Amino acid sequence: MHHGWAERAGTADTSYHRLPKDLTLFSEWPVIASHALQQRLCTRLNALCATLGPHLQAVRTLEKGWKQAHEADVLTVDYAIVEDGNGWDIRLVEFQAFTSLLSTGFRLHQLHSDLWPELADCPPWHDVGCDAEWLQNAREWVVGGNSPALLEHQVWQRGTLFDLYATSLLWDVPIVEPHQVEIDAQGRLFSILNGKRNQHDQILNRLILNELPTEHPFLENIKSAQLRWHSHPEWFFLVQKGLCADLKIPFEPRNVRADAWRELGINPEHLVAKKMDSCGGKDLLLSPNAKDLDQLDFAKNWLVQPRYTPYPIAENSQGDAVFAEIRLIVRLDPVKAPWIAMQIVRMYCAEQASASFFKGREGEGATILHTPPSSE
Numbered sequence: 194m195h196h197g198w199a200e201r202a203g204t205a206d207t208s209y210h211r212l213p214k215d216l217t218l219f220s221e222w223p224v225i226a227s228h229a230l231q232q233r234l235c236t237r238l239n240a241l242c243a244t245l246g247p248h249l250q251a252v253r254t255l256e257k258g259w260k261q262a263h264e265a266d267v268l269t270v271d272y273a274i275v276e277d278g279n280g281w282d283i284r285l286v287e288f289q290a291f292t293s294l295l296s297t298g299f300r301l302h303q304l305h306s307d308l309w310p311e312l313a314d315c316p317p318w319h320d321v322g323c324d325a326e327w328l329q330n331a332r333e334w335v336v337g338g339n340s341p342a343l344l345e346h347q348v349w350q351r352g353t354l355f356d357l358y359a360t361s362l363l364w365d366v367p368i369v370e371p372h373q374v375e376i377d378a379q380g381r382l383f384s385i386l387n388g389k390r391n392q393h394d395q396i397l398n399r400l401i402l403n404e405l406p407t408e409h410p411f412l413e414n415i416k417s418a419q420l421r422w423h424s425h426p427e428w429f430f431l432v433q434k435g436l437c438a439d440l441k442i443p444f445e446p447r448n449v450r451a452d453a454w455r456e457l458g459i460n461p462e463h464l465v466a467k468k469m470d471s472c473g474g475k476d477l478l479l480s481p482n483a484k485d486l487d488q489l490d491f492a493k494n495w496l497v498q499p500r501y502t503p504y505p506i507a508e509n510s511q512g513d514a515v516f517a518e519i520r521l522i523v524r525l526d527p528v529k530a531p532w533i534a535m536q537i538v539r540m541y542c543a544e545q546a547s548a549s550f551f552k553g554r555e556g557e558g559a560t561i562l563h564t565p566p567s568s569e
Contacts, residue, residue: 249290270523
C-alpha cells in the first residue's frame with residue numbers, strides 16, 4: 194500500500210528516499226461509508242458550520258493586526274464512531290481551521306481505484322464526479338493564484354513530509370520556508386529559491402506561526418502581505434477545539450474549560466482533558482481524577498469533555514477490535530454550502546487514533562472513507 198501510494202504521489206524515487214518512510218502509516222483496508230453514516234456526518238457537519246458561522250468572519254483577522262481581511266476557507270473536523278446504547282453514533286472530537294492530507298487522500302483514492310475498480314465511483318469527496326473535476330475544484334481552492342507557493346517551517350524534518358512533498362508535486366508549487374521569504378513595502382511577497390527571486394500571489398499555508406522564534410523577522414512583516422491565502426495562519430488560533438467550551442453545538446454534549454469541570458456533573462474518570470493548542474494526541478488526559486483536573490496549570494487553556502467509548506467497526510484476523518475516527522476536510526465559502534473535499538479515516542486498535550500509536554496491526558492506519566455506492 195505504501196509503495197503504491199508513493200508511486201502515484203511521485204515520491205518513490207527522490208533524493209529524500211521513499212516517502213512515507215513509516216510503513217505503518219496506511220491501512221491496507223478500504224472503508225466504505227453506509228448511507229446512514231454518510232448522512233449523519235453531513236447533518237452534524239452542517240450543524241457545526243452553522244454554529245461556527247459568526248466566528249469565521251474576515252474581520253477577525255483585522256482584529257489580530259493583519260492589514261488584509263481573510264475569511265476562514267477551510268475546516269478540518271474529526272468525528273469518532275462511538276458506542277450508543279446497543280448501537281453506534283458519531284461524536285465530535287475536535288476541529289481546526291487548518292488544511293491537511295488533501296493530496297494524500299487523492300492519491301489513496303487513485304490507488305484504491307486501481308486495486309478495487311468498483312471503488313472508482315465511490316470517491317472520498319462530495320458533489321463533484323471524476324478525478325479531473327475534483328482536481329479542478331481543489332486547485333482553484335488551494336492554489337488558485339497565478340504564482341502560488343506552499344509555506345512551511347523546517348520542512349524536511351516534518352513527520353508530515355510525505356504529504357507536504359506530495360502536495361508540492363500534485364499542484365506543481367514550490368515549497369518555501371519563512372527564512373526564504375521577503376515582503377516589500379507594498380506588501381508583495383517574494384521567495385528566494387536557488388538564487389532566484391519570485392513573487393507569489395497565493396500561499397497554501399501549512400505554517401503554524403508560534404513554531405517560529407518570537408524574534409523571527411518573518412513574524413514582523415507577514416501581517417502586511419497583500420495576497421490570497423489558503424488556510425490562513427491566523428485561523429489556526431482563532432478556530433480550534435477550545436471554542437467547544439463557548440458554544441452549544443447541536444447533537445454534541447457540553448464541553449467546559451478545566452476550571453469549570455465540576456459543572457458537568459460527571460465523575461472525573463469519565464472525562465477527558467485536552468490542552469487547547471495541542472495536536473497529534475499530545476497533552477491529553479484520559480480518565481483523570483479530581484486532583485489531576487484541579488492542579489492543571491492554566492486550567493482555562495484546557496478543554497474538558499465527556500469521554501466516549503469507541504465502537505468497533507471490525508475485527509481483524511488476530512482478533513483485535515478495530516476502531517475508526519473520521520476526518521472531514523471541508524471548503525468554507527461565504528456564499529456556498531460547505532464542500533466535503535476529502536474524507537480520511539484513521540483506523541486504530543490502541544487507546545488513541547493518533548498515528549504515533551500505529552504499530553502495523555492488520556487494518557490499522559490511515560485510509561480514505563469512500564462515499565456509499567449509489568446502488569446500496
